[in-house]
Amino acid sequence: xxxxxxxxFLAVIIMSLVAFAMCxxxxxxxxxxxxxxxxxxxHLVALCGGWPGALAGQRVFRHKTQKLSFRIVFWLxxxxxxxxxxxxxxxxxxxx
Numbered sequence: 001x002x003x004x005x006x007x008x009f010l011a012v013i014i015m016s017l018v019a020f021a022m023c024x025x026x027x028x029x030x031x032x033x034x035x036x037x038x039x040x041x042x043h044l045v046a047l048c049g050g051w052p053g054a055l056a057g058q059r060v061f062r063h064k065t066q067k068l069s070f071r072i073v074f075w076l077x078x079x080x081x082x083x084x085x086x087x088x089x090x091x092x093x094x095x096x
Contacts, residue, residue, distance in 0.1 A: 001092060008049070008085070016053025019045045023057025023064075030063075039070055043077050051078045 022045060026037035042064075046054040054074065057063055064070045 004089075004092060012049040012052065015045055015048050015050030016056070017050075019050030019053035020057040020060075021053075023054060023061050027061040027063040039064075039073075043073055046074060047077045047081050049081065051081055 019042070022037050022042055026042070029036050042054060051074075058065055058074075064074075
């Protein structure tokens with residue numbers, strides 16, 4: 001269980017850095033009218049543990065803060081992330 005916790009928190013840190021960078025890149029591309037990072041990609045990284053970085057990126061870069069549909073899906077992704085982690089932890093505890 002300790003090994004899982006270490007791997008999980010390392011994954012969250014790494015994915016959060018990736019998500020934060022993606023928010024910054026997407027915001028910069030939006031300002032320059034260039035090709036954007038797909039919302040699906042932002043949500044996938046958030047689901048894989050990068051939601052803290054994505055949330056920080058939204059705040060720091062003021063990115064996707066006005067788009068209600070993005071925010072709703074983002075928070076559903078966060079809930080799904082915690083549900084998956086909860087199930088995995090539960091199953092690991094059941095198996096010993």
